[in-house]
Amino acid sequence: MNLSNHIPILIVAIPLLAAFLVPLIGRINKKATGTLTTLALSVSLILTITLAVKILTVGPQAYVFGATSPSLTLPSGLKFPIRIMFQIDAMGIFMGLITAVVSFVGAVYSLVFMKQHSGLDKYYSLLLLLTVGMFGMEFTGDMFNFFVFLEIASIASVALISFRGIDLGEPAEAGFKYMVVSSISALMVLFAVGIFYGQYDILNFAAIASVIKYSQLDKIALGLLIPVLAMKAGAVPMHMWTPDAYSEAPAPITMMLVATSQASLYALFRVVFSLYNISLNALTVGWIIIIFGLLSMFIGVTMAIIQKDIKRLMAYHAVSQTGYMFLGVGVGLAVLANPVALNQYGITAMEGGIFHIMNHAMYKGLLFLTAGALFFRTGTKNLDKMGGLAHSMKYTTIFFIIGAAAIAGLPPFNGFASKLLIYESVYKFNPLLSIIAMVVSILTLASFVKVFHSAFLGPKLPQFKEVKEVPRSMVFAMAVLSCIIIFFGLFPDLIVKNLVHPAVMSLIEQLQYTGTVLGGM
Amino acid sequence: MKEMSRIVKTVTNFVYGFIVIFGFYIIAHGHLTPGGGFQGGAVVGSAFALLLVSYGSLNSGKFLKKDIFSLFENFGLILFIVLGFSGLGITFFYNFLANSGGWFGDAAVIGVNPGDMNTGGVIPLMNIAVGLEVLSAFGVIVLTMASGAEFTKKKERS
Structure with missing residues (x-):
């Protein structure tokens, strides 16, 4: 048995096995649950890095469930794939x-935070389970399976919120709001899947992409998919749950x-680029996505400035930063x-948008x-009740400065790199968009200066005399992201x-994606 | 929740066993007839709901225990994923028992046949795993709903 062929499934299956083992272990030893989780996720992390190296050197991978060989996508001369599969490209x-x-x-x-x-x-x-749901949404090559993993991620998030x-x-209200939002979006996704299945009798992403005709029904499916996936990604005007x-x-x-909403964002890009690609009216749909981006950027940041609750403020900033991704990819x-135009600035804009996804996940x-x-x-x-915490929480202060500088797009942090790519390329498309993006970035800086001032600066407050630095495992977690x-x-x-x-290239070149499954067709 | 009248309780005593057996029948024949693990598990779960409603949540605490349900739920889930893992010699979820001659390993007859239980490979086992999971999850859900109802009633009274 050669385990290296099975890496795509092991990334998902090991956390899943751990998710079912954790309650059983918890009966014997409560403390072991956290250790087991960390262990399973670290194995999954190592396997993901291994798979990434393989994909970036060899090319996209497909993994077929229950077939006689993991790469057998078209068994016994079939013209379209019938099995459930993972299809992982760059x-x-x-x-x-x-x-x-x-x-x-x-x-x-x-480990310590929830003790x-x-x-x-x-x-x-x-x-x-939330991790499994996210991995599944990103790896699956099957539309119905995408819906299943979307539901797994949503249900796990509702309970966790x-x-x-x-x-x-x-917390109950927030969970209920998210439940309503995710059930609506899951239903709409299911409806769209039904439309595709009714028309083409297949559920595989690549197989649908190779036969899609952009008929009236396909337009309806696109109209269902774009708003609900943007809603799950937290774009204005569907941001009320974030x-x-x-x-x-x-x-x-x-x-x-944040990573879950980005998985929905990924699904939106996958639908638009890999499923429809040039068969749709790219200019119109592109502008729709750009407008989502503009609204999210501007409304997100202006709402963030007036917040007094630190996490609520950061949540509005998350909405605002999602706008940059929409703008670049749009x-x-x-x-x-x-x-x-695509070669001149389109690819660079998309690179900025996609790079921003990873940067945003890290600094946010x-x-x-x-x-x-x-x-x-x-x-x-x-924020009004905090103050002077830089005296007692030194590491946290440094990590906050790194994060705030990165989100505001100051060099030499990662936010600067992706934002510069977006500014430069979007300017060639439409200068106004680029200017708005820069203004939003300045407002972001302003709002984080406010947070820094009110939480960390000032004299030591008497009620926080006992405050110490957070325990080591939390510092380690923050240090990993800072590095x-x-x-x-x-x-x-x-x-x-x-x-x-x-x-970016695997999004743009539709044939590269469909070719993994359909071979030379 | 209070217990219901003697008539309801007597009828429950009669039909409870039949409902449970019918549920297990649907689970066990999942690979031959309509239904399967989820449907059969839901039928068994409805028997628990019947017990809870007719005997009241206080009395039925003697037969229905949340702790045991959640243990069984875990076993069902682990059985399912382990069946997935055991096909890993070829691919994940590979049906390694089908046509092997042993457990559930007979080759299925193509065309009209009386229905051979001993076919399907890992699919009957997966149906049993899902059935176990669903029936105990249903048990947990109805018990949680009952305790939630008690909680709100207590809150309204105070």
Whole structure:
């Protein structure tokens, strides 16, 4: 048995096995649950990195469930794939790396952060299921399976958002809001899957992409898919769930929720680029996505400035940063049918947008973790009640400065690299868009200066005399993300060339995606 | 929840066993007839709901225990994923028992046949795993709903 052929499934199956083992282990030893979770997720992280190296050197991989060989996509001369399969290209593994890093860091951070809570076996079980859901959404090559993994991720997130206790009121409300949003989006996705299945009798992404005709029904399916996936990604005007869900969930879960919304964003790009590609009216759909981006950027940041709750403020910033991804990729889509413009600035804009996904997951994760660290020690999320914490929480302060500088797009941090790519390329498409993006970036800086001032600066407050630095495992979790941020900021060229560019090309070139499954067809 | 009248309880005593057996029949014949693990598990779960409603949540606590249900739920889930893993010699979820002659390993007859239980490979085993999971999950759900109802009633009274 050669395990190296089975890496794609092991990445998903090991956390799944751990998710089912955790409640059983929790009966014997409560403390072992967190250790088992961390162990499973670290194995998954190592396997993801191995798979990433393989995909970036060899090419896209397919893994067929239950077939006589993992790569047998078309058994006994069939013209279309009938089995459930994972189909992982450069874009999928790019998202997979984000999920792997974020979930591992989240598990490490939870070890101490969640210690006082009861029902930890359920917490870790759900955390692992959320990771499985995200991995599945990013790896699957089957539309119906995508719906299944979307549901797994949604249900796990709903329970985790309201984990702090349904009798507290606010977590319950946030969880309920997210439940409504995700059931609506899951139903719409299912409806769209039904439309495709009714028309073409197949469910495989690549197989549908090879026969899609952009008929009236396909337009309806696109109209169903784009808004609901944008809603799950938290784009304005469907962002009403983000501030509640992000601010009420425990800090490590908030970080993973950001990655979950990005998995939906990935699905949106996958649908638009790999499924429809040039068969759709790229200019119109591109502008729709750009407008989503503009609204998210601007409304997100203006709402963030007036917030007093630190996590709510960061949640609005998450909405605003999602706008940059929409803007970059939207510009790429708008010029998809025009090869000259695509080569001139379209690809660069998409590189900026896609690179921003990973950067955002890292620095926004770090910021949410520092907010969690402040909450862990002071017991409040209200900025007006904090102050002078830089005296006693030195590491947290440094991590916050790194995160805030990265989100505001200051060099030499990673936010600067991706934002510069977006500014430069979008300027060639439409100067106004680029100017708005820069203004939003300045407003972001302003709002984080405010947070820094009110939480960390000033004299030591008497009520926080006892406050100490957070425990070592939490510092370690934040340090991992900080190192990634600084590394990406110092060597953006390396990342863009080796990781981001292949991802963008695998989105743009539809035949590369369909060819993995359908062979020479 | 209070217990219901003697008539309801007597009828429950009569039909309870039949419902449970019918549910297990659907689980066990999942690979031959319509239904399967989820459907059969739901039928067994409805028997638990019947017991809970007719005997009241306080009395039925003697027969229905949340702790045992969640243990069985775990076993079902682990059995399912282990069956997936054991096909890993070829691919994940590979049906390694089909046509092997042993457990559930007979070759299925093509065309009209009376229905051979001993076919299907790992599919009957997976149906049993899913059935175990679903029936105990249903048990947990109805018990949680009952305790939630008690909780709100207590809150309204105070």
